[in-house]
Amino acid sequence: MNVLIVDDETPAREEIARLLSRVADVNIVGQCANAVEALSAINHLHPDVVFLDINMPQISGLELLGMLDPEEMPRVVFLTAYSEYALKAFEQDAYDYLLKPVDPARLDVTLQRLRRDSAPVADLAKLATPLRQIPCPGHQRVQLVKVEQVEYANSTGTGVFLVTTDGVEHFTELTLRTLEERTPMLRCHRQYLVNPEQIREIVFQELGGAEIVTHGDRRVPVSRRLLGELKEKLGFA
Numbered sequence: 041m042n043v044l045i046v047d048d049e050t051p052a053r054e055e056i057a058r059l060l061s062r063v064a065d066v067n068i069v070g071q072c073a074n075a076v077e078a079l080s081a082i083n084h085l086h087p088d089v090v091f092l093d094i095n096m097p098q099i100s101g102l103e104l105l106g107m108l109d110p111e112e113m114p115r116v117v118f119l120t121a122y123s124e125y126a127l128k129a130f131e132q133d134a135y136d137y138l139l140k141p142v143d144p145a146r147l148d149v150t151l152q153r154l155r156r157d158s159a160p161v162a163d164l165a166k167l168a169t170p171l172r173q174i175p176c177p178g179h180q181r182v183q184l185v186k187v188e189q190v191e192y193a194n195s196t197g198t199g200v201f202l203v204t205t206d207g208v209e210h211f212t213e214l215t216l217r218t219l220e221e222r223t224p225m226l227r228c229h230r231q232y233l234v235n236p237e238q239i240r241e242i243v244f245q246e247l248g249g250a251e252i253v254t255h256g257d258r259r260v261p262v263s264r265r266l267l268g269e270l271k272e273k274l275g276f277a
Contacts, residue, residue: 044087046078075099176210191238
C-alpha cells in the first residue's frame with residue numbers, strides 16, 4: 041500500500057516512517073510537514089493511506105480532511121499525542137487513530153486492518169467540518185483566504201482560482217467539488233461557484249441564462265441548467 045505521512049513534528053514523522061519502512065508491503069510515497077504540502081501531495085500522489093497528525097498549526101488534520109475531494113478520499117489514520125483528540129476522532133467514525141509515540145504492536149493492528157478492509161471510505165468525509173479559510177499557495181508562502189472574502193471560484197485549464205473582494209485572483213489546490221461541499225458557495229455554472237453573500241444582482245438574459253453581478257462589480261455566468269436550482273437556493277424561485 042502507498043502511504044503518505046503528515047506531521048509537523050520532524051521526530052514524530054521520522055519515527056512513524058522508520059516503523060513503516062520495515063513493513064514489506066508498505067511504500068512510503070512522501071512525507072509532509074504541514075497541511076498545505078499534504079493537500080498538494082494527496083492530489084498528485086494519490087496515496088492509499090495517509091497517516092495524519094491531528095494537531096498541526098494553522099490548518100489541523102481535521103480541517104485538512106475537509107479540503108480533500110470526498111470522491112478521492114484516501115484512508116486516513118490519525119496520529120495524535122492527545123487522547124481527547126483520539127476519542128473525538130473515534131466517536132466520529134475515524135478509520136483508525138494512533139497515539140504518539142506510536143506503539144509498533146498497535147501499528148501492526150492498524151496495518152492488518154487496512155489490508156483486510158476494502159470497504160469504501162466515503163463515510164470518512166463525515167468527519168470534515170465546513171471550511172473557514174482556503175489555503176492558496178504562492179512562491180515560498182501560503183495565503184489563507186477567508187471564505188467570506190471570496191466573491192467566486194472558477195475552474196480553468198490550469199486549475200481552480202478564487203477571486204476575492206479586492207479583485208485579486210488566487211490559485212488553490214482545492215477542487216470546485218470540495219469548495220461546493222465545504223463552503224456556502226453555490227454552483228451557478230459547470231466551471232463557477234459564487235458566494236451568495238457577494239451577489240449584488242442577477243441579470244436575466246433573453247436565451248434563458250443569466251449573469252451574476254457581485255458587490256465588486258464583477259460578472260459571473262449562470263448556466264440555463266443551473267439557474268432554477270440557484271434561484272431556489274437563494275429563496276426566490
